[in-house]
Amino acid sequence: MQNKSNNSAIHKLHTPISDEAILSLKTGDMVSLSGIIYTARDAAHARLVEMASRGEAMPFEFKGQAVFYAGPAPAKPGKQIGSVGPTTGGRMDTYSPYLIERGLKIMIGKGGRSVDVVDAIKQHGGIYFAATGGIAALMARCVESSEVIAFDELGPEAIRKLRVVELPVIVAIDHQGNNIYETGPKEYLEQ
């Protein structure tokens, strides 16, 4: 849906995503993502870390799976989901390295990440995708189904299992630690 005015190829990926696929992607690559992804934001991250530190099983298998920093609006009758889009990844910086060490490799959010997160991504061969914030009515059209699988009491912050079709994202931080939030603006910086 976003490929018309850009010459670069769109990488079509389906979850679970293999380690090889992650290693083949570079910062700035456009990706169209399909399959199952899981929403988790601030409160859910705090709980995941608490659970992991107690040695409990995670509500979903991390391997090859993507976590989407998002809390959707409620679905209107007849719809699978309300408007949905990424929240600021930086607020998850406190939790992400711990989860990356435990196998979480694929994250989707908006905005830059801390040095610790970038280091963890490099060390464990992870990837951080950027989705555009604030185009949530449009993005909801990529969601085929939505089901709360954990922390229902957190309302919009519950963990949801989403089936998405061609969700448009861009590689923000690749496994080498290249970061579009640094390189992109540098190209257009006027002194």
Add this chain to the structure above:
Amino acid sequence: MRKIEAHRITDLVEQLCIEACCVIPVDLENGFKSCLQQERSPRGKQVLTTMLENARIARDERVPMCQDTGMTVIFVTMGQDVHVTGDFIEDAINKGVRQGYVKGYLRKSVVSDPFRRENTGDNTPAVIHYEMVPGDVFKVTVSPKGFGSENKSALRMLTPSEGIEGVKRFVIDTVSAAGASACPPIIVGVGIGGTMERAAYLSKKALLRPVGSDNDDESLVTFEKETLIDINKLGIGPAGLGGNTTALAVHVITYATHIAGLPVAVNIGCHATRHASGEL
């Protein structure tokens, strides 16, 4: 004395909450369109195009533009000859927010306490600002404020000697630090003067001015334009992926201040800086 029954306020607030979240203001949409012409980055153009498409879908389907339907900020302008009857005005407004967020399928993003953090389930309480004016007008503006941009806002107490250049530097530094998380292209509201809290209030109020309009205070027109040009040189661009459209507008409101002070507040509004107004 003009009487207004509280339930009419509730109904108006309910309707404005839904309208503000789903219908992009015309001035903002026109702002996107003119930026699309000027944006040099292909990626930036693409992002701006999707923002326009998103606004169209939100309006047509009556769904929120952004899933973050904000903490509900409400500006009430009330004539001193108005008498609200029935419920307490604050209760009537919060009831309207509650109804609007439920009926409009808007996200409930408010927690009851900053530390206990339990979702109130209905997006109340709202943050309400009252302004008393002469006469019998009763006007309400609902401005749902998303926190991607709110979190990047800042306030500093400058010294008088830092002057207008100091203010400009602080505004630009704040926008630079905000980066992609604030969902650019942004609107930059700047409150200058008064006391600490007055500057913050004015910076929020400044976001309500139509994009593309000139400041009523001629002496500030040039400052706003120059600051906007400098912001757009930062290269942050649409969605922070690089480009020459980082902000759509800089809006300043000033107020008298103390001989010792120069308070400056910068309130960042994301590209979905929403508001809807109505009168009774």
